[in-house]
Amino acid sequence: MTDPQLRTMPAGRTPDISSEQRLAEIRREAGLHGAVKAQGIRPAGAPFPAASEETGYYGIPLLKEPAWTWEIPLYFFVGGAAGSAAVIGAIASYTGADRKLVRDAQWIAAAGTVLSPALLVADLGKPSRFLNMLRVFKPQSAMSVGVWTLVGFSAGAPAAAFAGFLQDRFGPSLPLRIIENAGQAVSMAFGLPFSNYTGVLIGATAIPVWNENVGNLPIHFGASGLSAAVGMLELMGNDKSRALQALGIGAAMVECWEGFRLESKAKPNLEPVKRGLSGAIVRTGGLLSGPLPLVLRVASAMTSGRQSKRLRRFAAASAIAGSLLTRIGWIHAGHVSARDWRAPLEIPRTLIAKY
Amino acid sequence: MSVTAFLTDSTLCIGCKACEVACKEWNGIGEDGLNWSGNSYDNTGALGHSTWRHVKFVEHMPEAGFGGNAPELNTWAFSSDVCKHCENAGCLEACPTGSIVRTEFGGVYIQPDICNGCAYCVVACPFGVVQRNPDDGRAFKCTFCYDRQKAGLIPACAKACPTESIQFGEIESLKLRAKERVEELHSRGMQDANIYDSADTSVGGIHAMFIVRGDPRTYNLPPKAEVPTIYLRKGWTSSAIAAAMLLGGTLLAFLAESQRGGA
Numbered sequence: 001m002t003d004p005q006l007r008t009m010p011a012g013r014t015p016d017i018s019s020e021q022r023l024a025e026i027r028r029e030a031g032l033h034g035a036v037k038a039q040g041i042r043p044a045g046a047p048f049p050a051a052s053e054e055t056g057y058y059g060i061p062l063l064k065e066p067a068w069t070w071e072i073p074l075y076f077f078v079g080g081a082a083g084s085a086a087v088i089g090a091i092a093s094y095t096g097a098d099r100k101l102v103r104d105a106q107w108i109a110a111a112g113t114v115l116s117p118a119l120l121v122a123d124l125g126k127p128s129r130f131l132n133m134l135r136v137f138k139p140q141s142a143m144s145v146g147v148w149t150l151v152g153f154s155a156g157a158p159a160a161a162f163a164g165f166l167q168d169r170f171g172p173s174l175p176l177r178i179i180e181n182a183g184q185a186v187s188m189a190f191g192l193p194f195s196n197y198t199g200v201l202i203g204a205t206a207i208p209v210w211n212e213n214v215g216n217l218p219i220h221f222g223a224s225g226l227s228a229a230v231g232m233l234e235l236m237g238n239d240k241s242r243a244l245q246a247l248g249i250g251a252a253m254v255e256c257w258e259g260f261r262l263e264s265k266a267k268p269n270l271e272p273v274k275r276g277l278s279g280a281i282v283r284t285g286g287l288l289s290g291p292l293p294l295v296l297r298v299a300s301a302m303t304s305g306r307q308s309k310r311l312r313r314f315a316a317a318s319a320i321a322g323s324l325l326t327r328i329g330w331i332h333a334g335h336v337s338a339r340d341w342r343a344p345l346e347i348p349r350t351l352i353a354k355y
Numbered sequence: 356m357s358v359t360a361f362l363t364d365s366t367l368c369i370g371c372k373a374c375e376v377a378c379k380e381w382n383g384i385g386e387d388g389l390n391w392s393g394n395s396y397d398n399t400g401a402l403g404h405s406t407w408r409h410v411k412f413v414e415h416m417p418e419a420g421f422g423g424n425a426p427e428l429n430t431w432a433f434s435s436d437v438c439k440h441c442e443n444a445g446c447l448e449a450c451p452t453g454s455i456v457r458t459e460f461g462g463v464y465i466q467p468d469i470c471n472g473c474a475y476c477v478v479a480c481p482f483g484v485v486q487r488n489p490d491d492g493r494a495f496k497c498t499f500c501y502d503r504q505k506a507g508l509i510p511a512c513a514k515a516c517p518t519e520s521i522q523f524g525e526i527e528s529l530k531l532r533a534k535e536r537v538e539e540l541h542s543r544g545m546q547d548a549n550i551y552d553s554a555d556t557s558v559g560g561i562h563a564m565f566i567v568r569g570d571p572r573t574y575n576l577p578p579k580a581e582v583p584t585i586y587l588r589k590g591w592t593s594s595a596i597a598a599a600m601l602l603g604g605t606l607l608a609f610l611a612e613s614q615r616g617g618a
């Protein structure tokens with residue numbers, strides 16, 4: 001009596017002479033030797049783990065992913081903008097540019113000196129841990145150089161902003177003027193490396209997509225920081241400055257070139273900045289930092305009145321967003337790159353596992 | 356004080372994980388999950404903040420003669436991985452606090468009371484060894500049993516290893532022993548036995564050498580590990596160019612504007 005649940009004949013093999021002979025053979029071998037020397041069947045497509053030239057150690061990533069949390073890309077963004085703003089503020093002041101522009105730039109720089117350590121402390125977990133970075137200076141550690149740059153920057157930028165503020169409030173004063181100038185000089189000296197050292201920081205690591213680009217990341221991040229600073233200044237109302245417009249165009253051109261350079265290379269280690277989510281973020285960041293603001297700025301220069309102003313504000317906003325996305329994208333790409341088990345083992349992508 | 360080293364001989368390892376257990380017990384590291392990875396019998400996966408010795412289970416496809424097994428069977432090698440204690444250590448160079456130091460025994464040691472958890476060493480290690488403990492925030496890795504060595508003892512893993520697969524001793528004599536062992540293996544027909552010691556890269560040699568069979572990549576050992584400080588020159592040059600462009604560009608832009616305004 002067949003089970004009423006059985007709707008069809010079970011799929012399977014039909015026994016024949018050879019299949020029965022094979023079973024008898026296995027029985028004989030087992031009885032004779034106490035073991036059967038056969039591999040058994042390896043189902044096609046089954047995940048059979050094997051360590052090989054094609055799979056490395058089962059495709060387990062060798063490198064560790066960065067342990068940094070969301071604070072770090074934000075820190076990169078803030079540092080880039082603040083450092084560039086300090087340079088703009090100092091030079092604008094020395095060349096006798098508009099007072100408001102100088103003040104705004106000083107405030108962006110000063111705000112950076114508050115936000116940057118706060119973000120670092122948030123990543124470290126405990127405020128006291130930040131102080132451990134100040135027990136040594138190690139030129140061979142980009143992190144150490146960067147922290148000391150931040151310390152120097154923090155000595156200059158707030159002093160300049162505060163001295164400037166007091167003079168605006170209570171009228172000119174020679175001592176305050178001296179403090180302001182000195183603060184500006186210090187913040188500019190440290191702002192120059194502060195605006196781009198983060199490119200060295202991630203470039204000089206074992207992460208393939210980062211160290212592959214170590215010769216360009218500082219320029220890329222520097223231009224990104226400058227365009228963010230320019231954008232912020234413009235959105236704060238300094239949208240008549242031709243100098244800022246020129247700087248914005250220059251930064252956007254560098255960003256265009258950086259984007260072109262990345263896109264024109266077909267190295268497998270660059271995939272994280274081109275494919276997947278990290279690639280989409282980097283590419284969107286690049287578009288918002290380079291071509292889009294460039295076009296908008298040129299259009300703004302060719303038009304006049306409210307139209308021109310609107311185009312310029314769009315360019316500014318686009319550059320700021322682009323700068324932030326660029327940092328988020330590159331950090332994300334580092335994670336993806338660390339997970340690429342082939343890269344550090346130098347296993348070509350074209351080698352596909354046979355099993 | 357003499358410079359010491361590990362020589363981990365995978366041809367002697369039986370995969371008993373005594374080293375992993377001994378390491379965890381001596382150093383007081385918690386159990387961190389016993390999950391089968393599905394990758395052979397490896398239930399550890401990789402080195403990390405709570406795993407300072409990791410026995411790899413390396414299954415090669417059947418290869419006649421390999422491992423002395425029957426030709427139909429997969430060969431199975433075990434190898435106990437550990438921090439390489441690099442001659443030029445990426446983690447040590449990158450550490451901004453001076454927490455990571457070179458001990459008098461030549462090992463690379465993280466001083467836990469100074470580590471501030473910046474995690475820069477994590478991305479600076481070309482062997483993916485050091486890791487930040489997410490609960491504690493600081494980075495951890497093999498200490499080379501600095502405490503035991505100071506007391507004149509050998510590291511816990513080497514002491515617990517029942518087959519002397521993990522050998523410990525003065526580095527030069529261990530290097531010699533490694534060469535002799537590989538020659539012996541060759542003479543026994545294991546032509547693929549070789550020493551792994553990143554001596555010819557910028558890492559400049561490691562204080563935890565390995566004897567493996569076949570391609571070291573199957574043991575997740577990188578063929579060309581580089582210490583990331585080699586990228587610094589290029590990076591700072593680019594940084595200087597960027598700074599010069601920022602300074603020059605800003606000067607030009609504002610000078611041009613002030614002249615315009617003045618005229």
Ligand code: SF4
Binds near residue numbers: 479481482483485
């Ligand atoms: S293997 Fe990694 S953690 Fe160990 S010394 Fe070398 S760089 Fe440091």
